[in-house]
Amino acid sequence: MIRARGIEKRYGRRRALVPVDLDVPRDGFLVVTGANGSGKTTLLRLLAGLAVPTRGSLDVGVNRARLGFLGHEPLVYRELTGLENLDLFGRLYRVPEHRERIGMLLERFGLWDVRNERVSAYSRGMTQRLALCRVLLHDPELLVLDEPHTALDEQGAGLLDRALDELVGSRTFVVSTHEPRRVERLATARLVLG
Amino acid sequence: MNYLADVAALTRKDLRIELRARDTLPAMLLFVLATLVVFHFALPEGTGDDAAYGLLWVAIVFTALLGLARAWVPEQEHGVLDGLVLAPCDRSAIWLGKTLATLAFLLAAQVIALPVFVLFFAPLDATALAGVLLANIGICAVGSLMSAMAAAGRARELLLPLLLLPLAIPLVVGGVGAAISPDGGRFLLFLALYDAVFAVLSWASFEYVVTE
Numbered sequence: 001m002i003r004a005r006g007i008e009k010r011y012g013r014r015r016a017l018v019p020v021d022l023d024v025p026r027d028g029f030l031v032v033t034g035a036n037g038s039g040k041t042t043l044l045r046l047l048a049g050l051a052v053p054t055r056g057s058l059d060v061g062v063n064r065a066r067l068g069f070l071g072h073e074p075l076v077y078r079e080l081t082g083l084e085n086l087d088l089f090g091r092l093y094r095v096p097e098h099r100e101r102i103g104m105l106l107e108r109f110g111l112w113d114v115r116n117e118r119v120s121a122y123s124r125g126m127t128q129r130l131a132l133c134r135v136l137l138h139d140p141e142l143l144v145l146d147e148p149h150t151a152l153d154e155q156g157a158g159l160l161d162r163a164l165d166e167l168v169g170s171r172t173f174v175v176s177t178h179e180p181r182r183v184e185r186l187a188t189a190r191l192v193l194g
Numbered sequence: 195m196n197y198l199a200d201v202a203a204l205t206r207k208d209l210r211i212e213l214r215a216r217d218t219l220p221a222m223l224l225f226v227l228a229t230l231v232v233f234h235f236a237l238p239e240g241t242g243d244d245a246a247y248g249l250l251w252v253a254i255v256f257t258a259l260l261g262l263a264r265a266w267v268p269e270q271e272h273g274v275l276d277g278l279v280l281a282p283c284d285r286s287a288i289w290l291g292k293t294l295a296t297l298a299f300l301l302a303a304q305v306i307a308l309p310v311f312v313l314f315f316a317p318l319d320a321t322a323l324a325g326v327l328l329a330n331i332g333i334c335a336v337g338s339l340m341s342a343m344a345a346a347g348r349a350r351e352l353l354l355p356l357l358l359l360p361l362a363i364p365l366v367v368g369g370v371g372a373a374i375s376p377d378g379g380r381f382l383l384f385l386a387l388y389d390a391v392f393a394v395l396s397w398a399s400f401e402y403v404v405t406e
Contacts, residue, residue: 048280064282077211077272079215
């Protein structure tokens with residue numbers, strides 16, 4: 001699914017990612033760890049197609065319609081409600097019967113009761129849950145998740161863990177984390193940066 | 195059809211955000227009205243209408259600049275632009291949606307500002323109004339692209355006027371020409387040509403502005 005050879009990222013003279021080789025098979029689960037500033041986020045942005053490597057070759061075997069990306073930012077509009085955000089992305093991703101899928105995801109991540117409230121009124125944890133709904137909305141084949149447990153309370157983290165448990169083995173994952181213990185049991189490969 | 199549906203959804207989203215946040219349109223309205231009032235007192239008595247038409251265009255360009263400076267703010271908050279760029283829709287739909295929303299804000303400001311101009315300064319005939327409409331399209335089309343470029347930089351407040359004002363000069367020439375020239379139709383044709391060329395260029399190049 002993903003094959004990278006010597007991919008490196010520089011911004012001017014600053015090196016954001018040291019050269020990395022990577023092979024992630026279809027339905028694999030790669031856990032990326034490393035200290036702050038080691039290049040985890042940069043690597044995930046390269047894999048998602050949001051940045052281009054300065055050097056090396058990178059082949060990701062899905063197009064962007066089949067990719068789900070969770071970044072440091074939740075990638076949702078503050079002034080729209082949770083429902084309106086998912087409706088917009090459901091349309092842009094051409095999700096069939098997206099209203100039903102949105103309802104199911106909001107219910108699952110405990111946001112149904114606040115679906116008509118603006119995201120600006122959500123707590124950081126609720127916003128992260130909504131971001132997870134957005135990532136899963138179009139049922140992606142490849143999930144690139146940058147520290148997905150960030151800001152989630154125990155209940156939210158538990159909901160995420162259950163979603164990961166269900167999808168692992170039938171989807172390909174690249175997950176960066178500062179809490180490897182949460183995803184260690186799912187990992188088929190590990191990469192330590194830094 | 196999918197393309198138009200995407201554009202409609204993205205435009206609707208911007209209008210909805212503005213209806214709730216009221217960040218952009220009230221500022222544009224206040225700015226254009228304040229500018230016209232200042233010009234009213236600054237312009238010496240007995241100055242001809244031609245000078246007033248020039249001042250109208252100063253007000254229009256800077257009002258548009260104010261709206262365009264805020265155009266991508268909702269996308270910058272929470273990094274939403276990355277989400278839009280990753281969506282499988284044609285990326286030019288993002289630019290077109292933003293252009294249409296900015297055009298709607300500019301038109302809404304002008305619905306108030308143009309009658310005030312007529313009241314304070316000089317009449318506006320059909321040719322002058324057609325010039326305003328065509329110049330609006332041009333400035334929003336180019337401005338949405340320049341604003342996206344500026345938003346990616348660090349000094350975006352500084353960068354946008356530097357990028358946009360040189361490109362807006364032909365629009366000012368066309369707009370003022372349409373208002374004061376006896377052969378205003380020629381200037382309207384010039385503005386329409388500018389709109390067509392720069393809209394196509396902006397439409398085609400937006401993808402390269404929002405991706406590496």
